[in-house]
Amino acid sequence: MTSQESETPREKTKQSRRTVGQFLQKIKLSILERTRPYRRIHYWTKKAFDELLAIRITRFFIQLIMFLLLNWVAITWILGYDPLLSSPLLLGIGWLVPTFGYIPLPYVMPHGNPAGTGVGFLDALTLIGASGVFPYLALGIALLVPAILGRSFCGWICPFGFVQDVCSLTPIRTRTPSRQTNDNLSSIKYVILGITLLFTVWLGFWTFLGIDEAFRTTLGPFATAFWSVLSPEGTFFVLIPLLALQGHISPYITRWGLMLSWGPLIWFRLIFLVIILLLALFVRRPYCRWICPTGALLGLFSRFSLLGISRRPAECPGGSCESQRCQKECPMAVKVMEAPWGRLYNGDCILCLDCRAKCPRNAIEVVFP
Amino acid sequence: MNRRIIAIALVCIGLSAIAFGLALGQHEIIQYWLQRISDAYVFPPPLS
Numbered sequence: 341m342t343s344q345e346s347e348t349p350r351e352k353t354k355q356s357r358r359t360v361g362q363f364l365q366k367i368k369l370s371i372l373e374r375t376r377p378y379r380r381i382h383y384w385t386k387k388a389f390d391e392l393l394a395i396r397i398t399r400f401f402i403q404l405i406m407f408l409l410l411n412w413v414a415i416t417w418i419l420g421y422d423p424l425l426s427s428p429l430l431l432g433i434g435w436l437v438p439t440f441g442y443i444p445l446p447y448v449m450p451h452g453n454p455a456g457t458g459v460g461f462l463d464a465l466t467l468i469g470a471s472g473v474f475p476y477l478a479l480g481i482a483l484l485v486p487a488i489l490g491r492s493f494c495g496w497i498c499p500f501g502f503v504q505d506v507c508s509l510t511p512i513r514t515r516t517p518s519r520q521t522n523d524n525l526s527s528i529k530y531v532i533l534g535i536t537l538l539f540t541v542w543l544g545f546w547t548f549l550g551i552d553e554a555f556r557t558t559l560g561p562f563a564t565a566f567w568s569v570l571s572p573e574g575t576f577f578v579l580i581p582l583l584a585l586q587g588h589i590s591p592y593i594t595r596w597g598l599m600l601s602w603g604p605l606i607w608f609r610l611i612f613l614v615i616i617l618l619l620a621l622f623v624r625r626p627y628c629r630w631i632c633p634t635g636a637l638l639g640l641f642s643r644f645s646l647l648g649i650s651r652r653p654a655e656c657p658g659g660s661c662e663s664q665r666c667q668k669e670c671p672m673a674v675k676v677m678e679a680p681w682g683r684l685y686n687g688d689c690i691l692c693l694d695c696r697a698k699c700p701r702n703a704i705e706v707v708f709p
Numbered sequence: 710m711n712r713r714i715i716a717i718a719l720v721c722i723g724l725s726a727i728a729f730g731l732a733l734g735q736h737e738i739i740q741y742w743l744q745r746i747s748d749a750y751v752f753p754p755p756l757s
Contacts, residue, residue, distance in 0.1 A: 444739060451739070459739050468738050477730025484723025487716045644716040685712065709713055 395697040399495070403502035410447075410499050411577070414455035444478050446485045447498040448634050450568040452578040454585060462536070462634040466565040469540040472547030486638045490645035494628060494635055495690035500573040501628055507620035508671075515622050522673050525630040526688075532567060533633035539566040561605070567633055569605070572613040579609055624671035628690065639687030646709035649696065650683045651676070656703035666695035666704060676704070683707065 408415060444464030449456060451463045459467075465478035485493065494501055508514060517525070543563065546552040556563040568574040583589045583606075588598045619626040628635050659677060666676040672688045676695050679686065696704040730736070 443736065464739050468735055471738060473733075473735065473738075475730070475735065476726045476733065477735040480723045480726030480728075480730055482723075483719045484727060487719035487723060641719055644712050644719060646713070646716050709716070 395693045399692060400505070402496050403499075403505065406447075406497045407499045407502050410449055410458050411453070411455045412457045414581075417455070444481055445497075446481060446491075446493045446634065446638050448500045448571075448573045448632065450571065450574040450578050451565065452568065452574070452582070454578070454581050456577065460634060462637065463565055463568055466536060466540045466567070470543040470547065470564065472544050472552075474544075482637055483641055486642035487644055487646065489647050490642040490691050491635065491638050491687075491689065492647065492691040494638065495692035498628075500576065501625060501690075503576065503617070504620040504625050504627060505671075507617055508624045510621055512621050514624050516668070516673065517623065519673075519675075522629070528630050529632055529636040532631065533636040536567045536633050570609065570612070572609075572616045572627060572631075575609040575613040579606065625690075629672055629688070635690075642689070643685045643687045645685075647691065648683055648685070648707055649676075649689070649691065649693070649704055650707045651679065651681060652703050652705060653681045655701045656699075657701075661701075663700055665698040665700065669694045669698040 444459050444461040446461050447458075449458055449460040449463070451459045451467055461478045461481045465475045465482070468475040468478060539559075539562070543552065543555065543559070546555050561569045568578070580589065588602075616627050616631075623629075661677065664677060667674070670676060671692060671694060672690055674684070674686050674689050674695075676684060691706075693706070696706070
């Protein structure tokens, strides 16, 4: 009598059920495996953003629109009228432009821009602080926006970041400085931020006590907002437009006599701006990486941001990745591969999503919170 | 998790500070500066 013949009907039924169960399990696993890419939410967002809209093109147009809106007065000068207020199609969004002026947002825009419709929050902080009032509004923006959106304003809205991005569009091959150089130069922005805040607190204190006249006279142009007087964005958005409006610079006439009358501060600012723009041809966003005090202050709080990016361990091979394009394409030289799994907490990340767009394995996704 | 708690705390403090700043009229200081600049340069002078 063989073992086959010795099995009772109940055991036979159990075995057949087990076999059917295994078969169904195999089918289930096969379906799951085949439909895996389509079931992931990030697959669809990746499709939508990267292939239909293309992150970099979308970001470029958003930056361009914000650049124009933040310098909207210049558009009205060129056209001779305000299309946002006079066009019936655009009437509905006309209120947006003057609204920029009421709330300082975390981008770089100096307060003296003759064509400007808004002020960056660091300028607002120094202006309000230096007038002897505690800058609740600007500090509130400095806490609120990076805690929710990180430094996405730097990557998607900042007009001077856009100027640098345009410089890096030239066919000149961008270079990546060594890690040591990058880290050393990155500390400059914290020094500038410290000096700016120190000046603001000092001046605000004297103004509060009502004995600021002598101090302001000594500081001269630095008394209003310390960094705006030296910064390249101040030169780009304030000094050059003012020189043009006052007839010092003209596309048709070279006025050497007037140019020779410029003081050393004006020449220093122009040379500083030219250096930054030339550097932006070779290195992506050099000003944001190394010098910008606005970015430094935002970076202190954006490392706790609710919006961020993460690497998926299932797709990202980590250090053994052969391309490492996420790191190579990062305009802020963030070491994405060295971040812990699950979430990137880095004060330098501007959420431009270039790493996501360039990752060949779709391993990077946007997460909130 | 701790980072999320810190982020929510920052949001709460930030919102309170903004509300306080707006109540004190700090946006008017910024408006004053923008207005001063735009009053000075309503239209550009001729280029020549």
